[in-house]
Amino acid sequence: MLGLLAGLLAVVPWGAAPASAATRSDVTSAWLTPRAGANEAGPRVRLGYLKVQAPGTYSATLSAQVTDNSRDAVQIASVSLLCKENSGDEDRIGTSANVFRGETFAMGTRVYFSVKDHGACFAYGSTMGLKTTSASLSSRRVRVRATLTVSGPVSSATRESKRFVYDDASRAYSGRSSLAKPHAFTHAAELQTAARRGSKAYVTGNTYLTTCISDGGSRDQTTNGRYLCTPGVIKHGEAGSLVRLRLVVRQYTPGGSVCETTIVPGSTTQKRISARRHHLPVAVKGAVTLPDNSRCGTKVRAWTEVQVLDGPAVVVHFPNTVTAYRPT
Incomplete structure (x- = not known):
């Protein structure tokens, strides 16, 4: 398989x-x-x-x-x-x-x-x-x-967020595309893995985004034929959406409490999705060393954070949005 x-x-x-x-x-x-x-x-x-x-x-x-x-x-x-x-x-x-x-x-x-x-x-x-x-x-x-x-070969411990995962015989998607609303912090393509405190990893985040300047392009295989850019969120105009993306890694204590939250160095970027461009794939990446906090266990979560800084909401397309965590 x-x-x-x-x-x-x-x-x-x-x-x-x-x-x-x-x-x-x-x-x-x-x-x-x-x-x-x-x-x-x-x-x-x-x-x-x-x-x-x-x-x-x-x-x-x-x-x-x-x-x-x-x-x-x-x-x-x-x-x-x-x-x-x-x-x-x-x-x-x-x-x-x-x-x-x-x-x-x-x-x-x-x-x-x-x-x-x-x-x-x-x-x-x-x-x-x-x-x-x-x-x-x-x-x-x-x-x-x-x-x-x-x-x-690379590390066999490499992990990624789920995509194209079918959970029944009808091949329905187990995940769905969603909206990143203005000024909110959207966790896109979150994954869970295990890593020792103080260890190093190469982290990548990749999103496929559509700005809600019209309903066009805001549906895909996961939306059951629905457009996610509904009249209530559509804003017309050539400026489109200004989006910030960055990678976040969070460690947890053995009891499940948050221990450390780290923004992956070098992963933060801003992109303008103009009305004319309309759709935009964006990749971010970075190398991280996990804080060596004695309270932290081995449970780690990583995700691509999407924030719309200006303009209308943005569709985060589930099938083509992933986060990967590769120990180095």
């Missing part, structure tokens, strides 16, 4: 793999072409493929530069990453963003995955026009340069 640990990569680059890890990369340039009709994704294009030949826990990263020199004023570009056992179940994590004519936009995906024998990682990309046009499909293509990297 495949165990996947995943996160989103946006404009924040990921740290380098440990020196002891073996690293392989596949670099590809490709065209992504929308379909003739609006709001319908074009063909999925493979952007990379790497085999995993030995058991263990690995890190896979897909980083892409999407350049839109097409006739469309804006297209939605999507990238995804799938890692699997050769004979096991598949799972995929990805992200999308509006990309504007004349722009080069960085996006991507990261996955921690475990294999008992051997397997492979696949990277894909696609694009979708937002409006119909008479322009030929060849003049509506966008260019993507992608790098798929697999490195490892």
